Amino acid sequence: MQHVVFIGPQGAGKGTQAAEVAPKFGLVHLATGDLFRSLMAEDTTLAQEVRTIYDRGDLVPDELTARVLFDSLDRRSDAESVTGALIDGFPRNAAQARILDDSVAARDETLAAVVHIVVPRDVLMQRLTGRLICRNCGRSYHETFNPPVIEGVCDACGGELYTRSDDTPEAVARRLDIYFEQTEPLLDHWRASGIVHDVDGDAGIEDVTASIEDVLSGVLDTDRN
Ligand code: AP5
Ligand code: MG
Ligand code: ZN
Numbered sequence: 001m002q003h004v005v006f007i008g009p010q011g012a013g014k015g016t017q018a019a020e021v022a023p024k025f026g027l028v029h030l031a032t033g034d035l036f037r038s039l040m041a042e043d044t045t046l047a048q049e050v051r052t053i054y055d056r057g058d059l060v061p062d063e064l065t066a067r068v069l070f071d072s073l074d075r076r077s078d079a080e081s082v083t084g085a086l087i088d089g090f091p092r093n094a095a096q097a098r099i100l101d102d103s104v105a106a107r108d109e110t111l112a113a114v115v116h117i118v119v120p121r122d123v124l125m126q127r128l129t130g131r132l133i134c135r136n137c138g139r140s141y142h143e144t145f146n147p148p149v150i151e152g153v154c155d156a157c158g159g160e161l162y163t164r165s166d167d168t169p170e171a172v173a174r175r176l177d178i179y180f181e182q183t184e185p186l187l188d189h190w191r192a193s194g195i196v197h198d199v200d201g202d203a204g205i206e207d208v209t210a211s212i213e214d215v216l217s218g219v220l221d222t223d224r225n
Pocket of ligand 3: 134135136137138139154155156157158159
């Protein structure tokens with residue numbers, strides 16, 4: 001399997017773009033944030049612990065995050081048509097980058113591309129205020145920039161739209177600090193192997209999709225569906 005990682009700050013459009021792009025390349029969209037939002041909906045001690053960390057905008061422990069990610073990959077990669085994973089939200093620090101490298105090597109798979117979605121910080125704040133998420137499928141909408149056809153209802157699955165509990169000014173500031181301190185520096189490590197592709201994310205949603213599809217068409221040796 002050939003995997004792709006999306007790296008970009010909070011509000012860059014990782015989730016928005018992954019939903020469009022992953023099915024076209026036979027990739028399963030694995031978003032650690034989405035996996036945690038499902039986990040938090042359960043009534044367990046673990047859910048309660050994750051919720052406390054998540055609502056502050058802090059990182060959930062590395063080992064737990066990796067387990068949640070790879071369990072999900074194993075559950076969803078059975079289908080014949082799956083060529084790899086589009087990983088959105090992992091890795092976010094040096095320890096997670098090592099876990100990813102080791103796991104991919106141990107599984108005899110490859111990391112084919114890292115797509116870095118670049119958006120200026122002031123634009124990010126505007127996007128995160130006004131974001132709406134589908135409770136059922138996790139798709140992102142925006143009150144102004146990407147509204148659903150019917151207010152409060154997901155276009156894709158009919159699910160209910162809600163505002164994420166970590167889209168508060170305090171948690172957004174914390175998440176952006178962690179991104180610029182711990183996640184963005186990981187790009188240096190991958191740039192050395194020539195797999196980083198910088199994409200301008202400060203454009204219309206469809207234009208960004210087209211740029212990412214151009215990149216992936218060049219690096220994934222798979223037929224487009
Ligand atoms: P996660 O859910 O991954 O959140 P995030 O990293 O904060 O990223 P976002 O989902 O906010 O940004 P996005 O780039 O997906 O933006 P979107 O497409 O929605 O993680 C949440 C939490 O889970 C973490 O804080 C942590 O606690 C935990 N966690 C997750 N992974 C972890 C890990 N590896 N280790 C430890 N803990 C982890 O777009 C944003 C908005 O902009 C939307 O409203 C959208 O409609 C709009 N928009 C998108 N594109 C455009 C465009 N081109 N023009 C105009 N508007 C646009
Ligand atoms: Mg997201
Ligand atoms: Zn939905």
